[in-house]
């Protein structure tokens with residue numbers, strides 16, 4: 001079958017970079033969004049994984065699906081819709097699913113849904129590859145930026161290993177263009193850092209000085225983070241650091257595919 005790659009969530013943080021990277025490699029790329037979109041070198045297709053509208057057309061004739069769309073409230077249902085449409089297309093494309101390090105250990109609702117979706121993909125009978133990544137730089141920045149608005153910045157005793165979407169996108173494209181491999185090794189950012197350390201980096205990048213205060217974080221979810229279930233220190237494969245990401249923010253061209 002001729003190569004034709006569908007990127008779901010082609011308008012999202014990660015999907016956008018995956019599309020850009022595939023285009024740079026001159027791979028034939030189709031991108032799914034709920035909205036009608038157009039863009040040079042990309043065949044946009046409109047569809048909704050919640051209702052199923054347009055998904056049959058989106059998957060028709062594709063050799064690979066890189067599933068970067070996510071529905072925070074209906075992850076399992078939307079993955080099921082994708083899997084069923086791909087099966088019915090008669091093509092059995094290679095399905096690449098992006099998940100999160102620690103989905104099996106941290107009892108957050110979204111993580112539980114991601115874990116169930118991983119299982120759905122693994123049991124689908126379709127050729128597949130599953131990659132778990134650590135938290136994206138943008139997520140860690142958003143969490144800390146909220147805390148940094150307070151007069152004193154509360155920091156729980158967690159660690160993060162933030163990763164850049166460009167690094168994750170590069171790995172996904174490599175996996176998507178290779179043989180299906182089932183669940184592969186996790187993918188983490190270049191550094192494991194304490195929340196306090198990351199908060200200091202954010203404050204420094206925004207030219208602010210504030211006192212940090214260590215706060216207890218009770219509960220099972222917090223215990224998962226405190227135990228480091230969100231980390232993949234043995235797979236510190238990303239190269240872009242949190243400081244580099246912060247320095248590049250606001251410079252639109254710098255954040256593009258490299």
Ligand SMILES: NC(=O)c1ccc[n+]([C@@H]2O[C@H](COP(=O)([O-])OP(=O)(O)OC[C@H]3O[C@@H](n4cnc5c(N)ncnc54)[C@H](OP(=O)(O)O)[C@@H]3O)[C@@H](O)[C@H]2O)c1
Nearest residue numbers: 009011012013014033034048049050069070133135136139
């Ligand atoms: N953020 C993190 O720290 C992190 C870490 C590790 C792994 N991940 C995983 O990486 C993946 C991508 O995350 P992201 O942060 O890039 O997501 P995002 O920016 O929130 O993008 C979500 C995408 O999903 C699409 N979408 C949402 N609902 C849809 C529906 N019903 N039908 C079709 N498309 C739909 C949206 O497209 P339209 O709005 O254009 O329709 C959008 O492009 C997710 O699976 C996430 O779990 C994220």
